[in-house]
Amino acid sequence: MELNKCSRCGAFHANESDVCPKCAGKDILELSTFKTYIAENGVTSVDTIATQTGITQKNVNRFIDYQGIEVSEEQKENLSNSGVVLN
Numbered sequence: 472m473e474l475n476k477c478s479r480c481g482a483f484h485a486n487e488s489d490v491c492p493k494c495a496g497k498d499i500l501e502l503s504t505f506k507t508y509i510a511e512n513g514v515t516s517v518d519t520i521a522t523q524t525g526i527t528q529k530n531v532n533r534f535i536d537y538q539g540i541e542v543s544e545e546q547k548e549n550l551s552n553s554g555v556v557l558n
C-alpha cells in the first residue's frame with residue numbers, strides 16, 4: 472500500500488486524497504468556503520482570500536491548484552506580490 476503525505480498536517484496516510492482522514496473534514500469545509508468566496512468575489516489575491524476566509528495561504532494555493540482556476544498575468548502579479556508592502 473502506498474502512503475501519501477497529508478498536505479495539511481504532514482501525517483502519512485493511505486487515503487486517495489492528499490489529506491489524511493483527520494484533516495479531510497476540515498479540508499472539505501474550507502474548500503467549500505473558498506469556492507463560495509471565489510464565486511462572490513472572484514480570484515483576488517492569495518493574501519486577500521486568506522484574510523477574508525480564515526484559510527491559510529498555503530491551503531488557498533492548494534485550492535487554487537485543485538480548481539484549475541485560470542489566473543491572469545495581472546492576478547499572478549498580485550499573487551506573487553501578496554503580503555509585500557513597499558515602504
Ligand SMILES: [Zn+2]
Nearest residue numbers: 477480491494
Ligand atoms: Zn492531516
